[in-house]
Amino acid sequence: MNHETRLHLAAHPLAYPLVRALARLGPVVRVPGIGVVVSDAATARAVLMDQAFRKDGPGSPGDLWTPVLGPSVLLNMEGEAHTALRRRLAPLFTPDAVASLVSGVLAGPLGELSARLGRGETVDLADEMRLMAGAVICRVIGMGEVSAADARALFADGERVVSMVSLRSRGLGPRQIAVARRVLDRVGGIAAAAYEAGDEATVMGRMRSLGLSAAEARGAAGAFFLTGTETVASFVPRLVALLHDGGIRPGGDLGRLVEEALRYTTPTPVMLRSVAAPSRVGRVAVRPGDRVVLATLNCTRAYGPFDPSRRHPPELRRLWFGAGPHFCIGYPLALAEIRAVAEVLLAHDVRVVRRRPARRVLLPAYRHLWIKSRASGEGERRRQ
Ligand code: HEM
Known part of the structure; x- marks a missing residue:
């Protein structure tokens, strides 16, 4: 069994084998109790592009998150209001905006990481990524300078909330809603204060100058917090482990390596939609109220094992970030973070020393991935 399969099984011991079996x-x-499950990339893309399939009806992500985040937070919106909000948020994610955000937040932690690897230390990359992805989102939601403890705490809060969801979840229970609200209220409070301060050098301040209301800005901060932390943090250790396991050494095209690792890992393995009008998904007729489960992982795995020389056909293109109106708005930020960390790790030609999967999390991840620089290992061996 390869290490990726172990990660999936640790996260979803029952759902993973079931979903993979459905591909066959x-x-x-x-599937009664679950919904109409799609395992084919072209069909999934067609669903994502079709307004008959929505994120705000029964069984949709909106059903899960609206009681916690409120009704207007991108990921539970549709139609004109959704398009208008996305248009106003777009300037936050231009290449220049994300480059300055990432370099501003990660220069310190990456310098530290590089120094530790250079000294030959064994580093837990999973923990480092929780710290770094947490720090980026802390900055996005309006925290100023954040300590490592703050960034880790924020990450743990997010993980606790996101892990409340499972494949069978149709909604959160009252206790789950109370816990999630406590966490999201804290995030919202920080975001609201930064919005009020209105400093254009901050993301929340920019939202104000872009014309977002205080409620919209607060909602966007909540959405970024839920979607933008674990996705990035879980992916980078998986990328490094894949390169290690595949015997792939630095030197190739980093963009290609990252895209192929994103395909193979598919950090968010499933997307959900609610059917709003009678329609068809492939050959299956669906009616309003049906839930469509896009098994993105099945769609992407159909193209074979991890292979950086693989070209991605049009139907597959970046499906791991979605498609159509809800395509990941944080895509440029995610890639900037991933590239910034990967460049440091590849420069140190790291290898995996030990690893442990995370259990019962929504997004498959390493709880620990201990890595070391090969260069320092060779140096040590030469000295012995
Ligand atoms: C490797 C990292 C990431 C992956 C794989 C990923 C994946 C996705 C996917 C698949 C969707 C579409 C979901 C659907 O259509 O149901 C999505 C939407 C979204 N993502 Fe990401 N994401 C990543 C990073 C981020 C980051 C860093 C942010 C931070 C801002 C972010 C914010 C969002 C938001 C707000 C949406 C909802 C957009 C909308 O509904 O209009 N994501 N992401």
Whole structure:
């Protein structure tokens, strides 16, 4: 069993084998209690592009998050209001904006990481990534200088909330909603204060100058917090482990390595939609109220094992970031973070020393991935 399979099984011991088995039953399968499951990339893309399938109806992500985040936070919106909010948020994610955010927040932690690897230390990359992805989102939601403890605490809060969701979840229970609200209220409070301060050098201050209301800015901060932390933090250790396991050494095209590792790992393995109008998904007829489970991981795995020389056909293109109106708005930020960390790790030609999967999390991840620089190891061996 390869290490990626171990990660999936540790996160979802029952759902992972079930979802993977459904891929063998056909591109679109109706499963009682779960929904209409799609395992084919072209069909999934067609669903994502079609307004009959929404994120704000029964069984959709909106159903899960609206009681916690409120009704207007991108990931539970549709139609004109959604398009208008995305348009106003777009300037936050231009290449220049994300480059300055990432270099501003990560220069210190990356310098420290590089120094530790250079000294030959064994580093837990999973922990480092929780820290770094947490620090980026802390800055996005309006925290100024954050300590490592703050960034880790924020990450742990997010993980606790996101892990409340499982494949069978149709909604959160009252206790889960109370816990999630406590966490999101804290995030919202920080975001609201930064919005009020209105400093254009901060993301929240910029939201104000871009014309977002205080409630919209607060909602966007909550959405970024839920979607933008674990996704990035879980991916980078998986990328490094894949390179290690595949015997791939630095020197190739980093962009290609990252895209292929994103395909193979598919950090968010499933997307959900609610059917709003009678329609068809592939050959299966669906009616309003049905839930469509896009098994992105099945769609992407159909193209074979991790292989950085693989070209991605059009139907597959960046499906791991979604497609259509809800395509990941944080994509440029995610890539900037991933590249910044990967460049440091590749420069040190790191190898994996030990690893441990995270259990019962929503997004498969390493709890620990201990790495070391090969260069320092060779130096040590030469000295012995
Ligand atoms: C490797 C990292 C990431 C992956 C794989 C990823 C994946 C995705 C996917 C698949 C969707 C579409 C979901 C759907 O259509 O149901 C999405 C949407 C979204 N992502 Fe990301 N994401 C990543 C990083 C980020 C980051 C860093 C942010 C921070 C701002 C972010 C913010 C969002 C938001 C706000 C949405 C909702 C957009 C909308 O509904 O209009 N994501 N992401």
